[in-house]
Amino acid sequence: MSKETFLANFLSVTDFRNPVEVTMDTLLKDLPEWDSLAALGVIVMFDTEYGQTITGDDLSKAKSVGDLYQMLRH
Structure with missing residues (x-):
């Protein structure tokens, strides 16, 4: 999955x-x-x-959007 797709999905679900x-x-x-x-x-x-399942604890470890992306790659 591309970074661009991940960023688009991130913006879609956060609905700022x-x-x-x-x-x-x-x-x-x-x-x-x-x-x-x-x-x-x-x-x-x-x-x-x-x-993929992540928890609130997983999210609290992420500092950047890139950190979230890296969680997908593991």
Whole structure:
């Protein structure tokens, strides 16, 4: 799966109200609307789009969008 596809899926499931540019280097804490609902969307994305289970603990270890992407590759 390409990074571009992952980024598009990430933006789709987080459903930020305000447009935001996201790269693999974007820090999650720097996203103005990164909250528990956005995190839940990412958990659901991992399950439905990629057939992989991640937990809240896994998410708390991720600092950037790229860290999330790397979780898929392991």
